[in-house]
Structure formats: C-alpha cells, structure tokens
Amino acid sequence: MSPCQIALIAMFLQQTFASVGKVLPAVIAPLVLAELGADPAWVGVYYGLAAAASLVAQMGCGSFIVRYGALRMSQVALVLLGGGVAMAAVGSLPGFAASAIIGGGGAAVSTPTSSQLLGRVSPPRLAPLVFSIKQTAVPAGLLISGFLAPTIAGALGWHGTALITGAACVAFAAMLQPLRARFDDDRVPSRRFRLSDFRTTIASVLKAPDLRRLSFACFAFNGVQSVFTAYFVTYLVALGYELAAAGFLFSLVVAVAVPCRILWGWVGSFHVRPRLVMAGLALGMAGSVALAGLFTAAWPAVAMGLVGAVLSATAMSCTAFCCPRQPASRPLAAPVR
Numbered sequence: 001m002s003p004c005q006i007a008l009i010a011m012f013l014q015q016t017f018a019s020v021g022k023v024l025p026a027v028i029a030p031l032v033l034a035e036l037g038a039d040p041a042w043v044g045v046y047y048g049l050a051a052a053a054s055l056v057a058q059m060g061c062g063s064f065i066v067r068y069g070a071l072r073m074s075q076v077a078l079v080l081l082g083g084g085v086a087m088a089a090v091g092s093l094p095g096f097a098a099s100a101i102i103g104g105g106g107a108a109v110s111t112p113t114s115s116q117l118l119g120r121v122s123p124p125r126l127a128p129l130v131f132s133i134k135q136t137a138v139p140a141g142l143l144i145s146g147f148l149a150p151t152i153a154g155a156l157g158w159h160g161t162a163l164i165t166g167a168a169c170v171a172f173a174a175m176l177q178p179l180r181a182r183f184d185d186d187r188v189p190s191r192r193f194r195l196s197d198f199r200t201t202i203a204s205v206l207k208a209p210d211l212r213r214l215s216f217a218c219f220a221f222n223g224v225q226s227v228f229t230a231y232f233v234t235y236l237v238a239l240g241y242e243l244a245a246a247g248f249l250f251s252l253v254v255a256v257a258v259p260c261r262i263l264w265g266w267v268g269s270f271h272v273r274p275r276l277v278m279a280g281l282a283l284g285m286a287g288s289v290a291l292a293g294l295f296t297a298a299w300p301a302v303a304m305g306l307v308g309a310v311l312s313a314t315a316m317s318c319t320a321f322c323c324p325r326q327p328a329s330r331p332l333a334a335p336v337r
Contacts, residue, residue: 014074014077014110017169020144020168025088036091049101051104059198059202063197064076069186070114075174080105082169084098084166087099089166142250142254143251143254147251220285240297287310295307
C-alpha cells in the first residue's frame with residue numbers, strides 16, 4: 001500500500017477510537033444521571049468543560065506536533081482520552097471534572113494530528129475525499145458507541161463500560177507504535193512550545209481570509225455537532241425511550257453520516273465547488289435542527305429518525321471542507337472533529 005493508504009487506515013482507526021471515547025459519556029449519561037439523581041443540564045456542564053479543554057489543546061498543540069510528530073501526538077491524544085474516560089468511573093464530581101478536562105483535551109488533539117499527517121501524504125486534488133474517508137470514523141465511532149455502550153452497561157454497569165472504553169483507547173495507542181518511524185520522519189526535535197503559539201495560531205487564521213471564513217463556518221457546524229452528540233440520547237430518554245432504544249436510534253441516525261461524508265467529499269472534489277457544498281449542508285442543518293427542537297413524546301420514532309438522519313447528513317458530514325491542507329512546518333488546529 002502507498003503511504004497515503006497506510007496513513008488513512010491508521011488515522012481512520014485513531015479517529016474511531018477517539019470518537020467512541022468522546023461520545024461515551026453522552027450515551028451512558030441517562031444511567032449516570034439516574035444513579036446520581038442529577039439534572040440533565042449537568043451533561044452540558046461536562047461537555048462545556050471538555051470544550052474549554054479542547055479549545056486550549058487545539059490552539060497549543062501545534063508545536064508539540066512539530067516537535068514529536070503527528071503520529072506520536074495521536075498516541076498521546078488516545079492515552080489522554082482513555083485516561084479521561086476512565087476517570088469518569090470514579091463517579092464523583094472531581095472525577096467527572098477531571099474526565100472532561102483530560103478527555104476533552106485528548107480528543108481535541110486527535111483531529112489536528114491526523115489532519116497534519118494526512119495533509120502531508122495525500123495528493124492535493126484528492127484531499128477533500130481523503131479527509132472525508134478519514135472523518136467517516138467519527139460517525140462510525142458514534143455508531144459503535146450507540147450500539148454497544150448500552151449493552152455493555154447493562155451487563156457491567158456504566159462504571160465498567162467507562163473502564164473498558166478507556167483501556168481500548170490506550171491499547172490502540174500502543175498498536176500505532178510500529179508506524180512512528182515511517183510517519184514522524186518530519187518532526188523537528190528543536191521546536192519548543194511557547195505561550196505565543198496561542199496568539200500565532202489565532203492570528204494565522206484571522207489574517208487569512210479563506211481560513212477566517214472557513215473557521216467561522218465550522219464554528220456553527222461544530223456547535224450543532226456537539227449539542228447533537230451530547231444530548232440526543234438524553235433527549236430521547238427524556239421523551240420516554242429506554243436507553244437501549246435511544247442508543248439504537250442514535251446509531252441509526254449517525255450511520256447516515258458515514259456514506260454522506262464520503263459522498264460530499266467526492267462531490268466537492270470532482271463536481272461542485274466545496275464552498276457551495278458546505279453552504280447547502282448549512283441550510284439543511286438549520287432546517288433539521290429547528291425541527292428536532294419540536295420533538296415531543298407524540299412524535300413517531302420514524303419521524304424523529306428522519307429528522308435526525310437529515311441532521312446527521314448535514315451537520316455531521318461537513319468535515320471534508322473544514323480540514324484544509326496545512327504546511328507541515330506549522331500545523332494549525334483543525335476547527336471541526
């Protein structure tokens with residue numbers, strides 16, 4: 001296989017594990033909330049902390065990627081995410097806070113590392129398609145978590161589910177080690193982290209008109225993605241669904257994003273300007289998220305599934321156009337997972 005194919009397979013699996021770990025707290029949230037007698041609003045607090053950690057990690061990880069290599073930082077990201085997920089098993093407020101911060105930071109680094117590696121080895125014209133294939137790992141991970149997490153939690157409890165998921169992330173990080181020499185040959189060991197890296201990252205985006213527009217657009221997509229993945233299962237449970245049924249419907253809905261990510265990448269690579277494809281996805285996202293806000297217990301599951309499928313096909317499928325190719329000497333944090 002070519003370096004691009006090997007890198008694509010490795011980063012696809014990396015993003016799958018990262019996606020499973022990141023969405024797991026949302027899938028098992030109804031069980032956690034029931035055990036603790038907590039309000040569903042705490043799910044938002046958890047993911048708010050994770051988002052804050054993600055923001056800091058993505059803006060500051062560029063120097064570490066340059067110094068240690070994209071593959072090494074992919075391993076670090078998975079170890080942090082696995083440790084963060086395992087911390088949730090403690091079941092205390094400090095444990096959940098640590099889980100959100102550590103896991104959120106690790107999950108955030110997984111995307112710019114994979115984007116940097118693939119941006120270096122993929123042909124320019126095929127970049128949207130390559131990134132689309134790689135990013136199908138995100139809905140694939142959501143699908144796996146939605147199907148398996150409720151079943152595992154039914155057998156081992158949500159504590160055991162968190163520990164198993166954390167261990168799986170760490171195990172795959174170790175499996176990436178044989179590829180390090182091949183794909184981290186561009187690292188610069190003399191590169192040092194500086195606090196000015198945060199300012200440099202922001203300035204480099206704001207000064208480039210195309211990147212600036214892309215970042216603001218991806219801000220909207222990422223926001224809807226985050227709310228959708230964090231609350232959809234809890235939303236359905238609040239409407240009267242059993243956890244297993246809610247997880248199953250969630251998996252079916254996000255499964256739509258797997259072929260759609262490839263489809264939009266193919267369309268944007270060969271037939272329609274990527275900006276126009278992204279604009280169409282934004283309109284579809286706006287309409288479907290508005291309809292999702294109207295869900296009630298009286299809505300049939302098929303109707304909820306159709307609205308969710310459109311939301312998944314748009315909000316969850318835009319990543320090919322949110323991961324621009326980046327120079328290997330100065331990677332930028334990718335704005336969307």
